[in-house]
Amino acid sequence: MALSKGQLTRQKMINLMYLVFIAMLALNVSTEVLDGFVMINDNIQESIVVTDERNKQIYADIAASYETNRDKTQDSYNRAQSVKAKTDSIFDYLQYLKLEIAKKTDGADADINNLKSKDNLDASSEVMISPVGGQGKKLKKILDTYREAMVAQIPDESKRKIVSSTLSTEPSARAKKDHKDWITSSFDGMPSIAVLTFLSELQMNVKQAEGEVLNDLAKNIDLKDIRVNELSAFVVPQSNMVMKGVPYKANIIMAAVDTTQRPRIVINGKELPSEKNGLYEVGTGASGTYKFDGFIELMDRSGLPVRRNFSQEYTVMEPMATVAPFWMDVLYAGVQNMLTIAVPGVASQDVQATVVSGGTLTPSGKDWVAVPSPSLIGQKFIISVSAKVNGTQQFIARKELRIRPLPEPLAFISYTDQNGAPKVFRKGVIARSILLGTQGIKASIDDGILNIPFQVLSFRTMSVDAMGNVTPEMSSGANFSSRQIEQMRRMTRGTILIISGIKAKGPDGIERDLYPMEVRIN
Known part of the structure; x- marks a missing residue:
């Protein structure tokens, strides 16, 4: 069981005194300091007795619960017996080491509680560090194994x-600085009384670790039952909405209730008001999957709190309706067509879609990308939709879409006006300075629905002067060539520039001839 506040304070004082005496020994203080270790050791022994009695009481409570309800207590009882065996083994081994060091110090008749040669600096080294029979490595291994076994059974991180x-068997910062390991820094050249006190402290720490594990085992089996005065039936459905063909499932349970006290409920760190009677409500401002957790707490007969943790996830979906105009069920061949595929009442991550025929379909975040095959223009793109409902994958629907070629793109000149706003010029009058400030022409489908860029491969410019003379020049890819730029510099106001022979390639890989542009220089 965990130590009380007063016991923790006392333990801290013992540890502090132990460190002070070690420091004083380093200064070769008088033998009265060694006698101080006796006082510290006596205090540790008293703490061991108190902790051991408390642990025995928990063992007795677990055993009593096991006798009355073996099914409920079996796991905790078995684990408690394992903890007891491990603790007794290491405690007895530490006691054995104390006795061996005492014998090396005062002889075969030594009394570990009344050491005579307290300042002996060789005994602990012989017992713990000697190349032949030294117990230091064995003690470290046993401590490491025991520590990990106990820590694995304690759920509370701070404990x-x-x-x-x-x-811990890690050397202190000072020991590391002096290049000493835990064994050397703890036992090499240390006075016998200091080592006995250190081993007693380890025994106390072992007992406290045992108590922490037992305390949690006792909580797990509810040693203190909760009184109830009412039984109520509840129906807990897996979902209040089911699809056709999917079975409705619900758990029918009977819950024991104590109407004389309201449980304390804390959700996400905030206590639920008692007048809510356990009803949890939260706003749903955005779609997605959310999680909440907390605990519910009641007092047992002895007035101690009994707490149970809980955690739950829920999914918020956008309000939705399916609108499918018959003549617009089309996909464009060779390009990425964004689709939203949703099943009402089912989270997006639980919706699956596959292509029966027509091309490829891949997920993209919450949406899907369909790419129909250009060789199947005029045919159908067929999608099969399924969803996980109450843990079972269910077929939902089959959707057919028509595959169409991309509409023809249009060429344009892109420039920035005096306010820095982007502009698109397709035909009409344009200032020569603006025209010379552009690099070339671009092309795209931009009909308010699609916005698909195309790669301009080449184009031809022809200037028509007032006499009707035509001067043709070829581009450098999508950019104006140097000859075209020079051509435009020579053009005067009112001159017509015809951009024709425009060739462009779209994302579907098809090369197209685009409509020409007629530009009048202002």
Whole structure:
């Protein structure tokens, strides 16, 4: 069981005194300092007795619960017995080491509770570090194994850190600086009384770790039952909305209720008001999957809180309706067509779609991308939709779309006006300065529905002067060639520039001849 606040304070004082005495020994203080270790050791022994009695009581409670309800208590009982065996083994081994060091210090008749040669600096080294029979490595291995076994059974992170720290075999910062490992820094050249006190502290830490594990095992089996005075029946459906062909499923349960007290409910760190009677409501401002967690707490007969944690996920979906105009069910061949595929009442991540024929279909975030094959223009693009409903994959619908070629793109000149706003020029009058400030021409489908860019491959410009003379020049890809730029520089106001022979290629890979442009220089 966890230590009380007063016991923790006392333990901290013991640890502090231990460190102070070690420091004083380093200064070769008088033998009275060594006697101080006796006082520290006596205090540790008293703490061991108190902790051990508390642990025995928990063992007794678990055993009593096991006798009355073996099915409920079997796992906790078995784990408690395993913890007891491991703890007794390492505690007895530490006691054995204390006795061996005492014998090396005062002889075969040594009394570990009344050490005579307290300042002996060789005994602990012989027992723990000697190349032949030294126990240091064995102790470190046993401590490491025990610590990991106990930490694995403690759910609370802060308590795990405490147990890991008190049973750590990592050398201190000072020891690392002096290039000493845990064994050397703990036992080499240390006074016998200091080592006995250190081993006693390890015994106390082992008992405290045992108590932490037992405390959690006891909580898991509800040693203190909760009184109830009412039984109520509840229907908990997997979903209040089901699709045709999908079975409706619900759990019918009977819950025990204590009408004399309201449980304390905390959700996401905020306590639910008691007048809500357990009803949790939260706004749904955005679609997606959300999670909430918390705990519900009641008092048992002895007035101690009994807490149970919970966690739940739910999905918020956009309000939706399917509108499918018959004459617009088309996909354009060779390009990416964005589709939204949704099933009412089902989260987007649980919706699956596959192509039966016509091209490819791949997910893209919450949407889908369909690419019909150019060789299948005029045929149908068929999609099969399924969804996971209540854990089962169900076929939902089959959708047919017509495959059409892309509409013809139009050429244009892109420029920026004096306010920095982008502009598109397709035909009419344009200033020569603006025309010379552009690099060439572009092409795209931009009919208010589609916005698909094309790659201009080449084009031809022809200037027509007032006498009707025509001067043709060829481009450099999508850009004006140097001869075309010079041609435009020579043009005067009112001169007509015809851009023709425009060839462009779209994302479908098809090369097209575009309509010419007629430009009048202003």
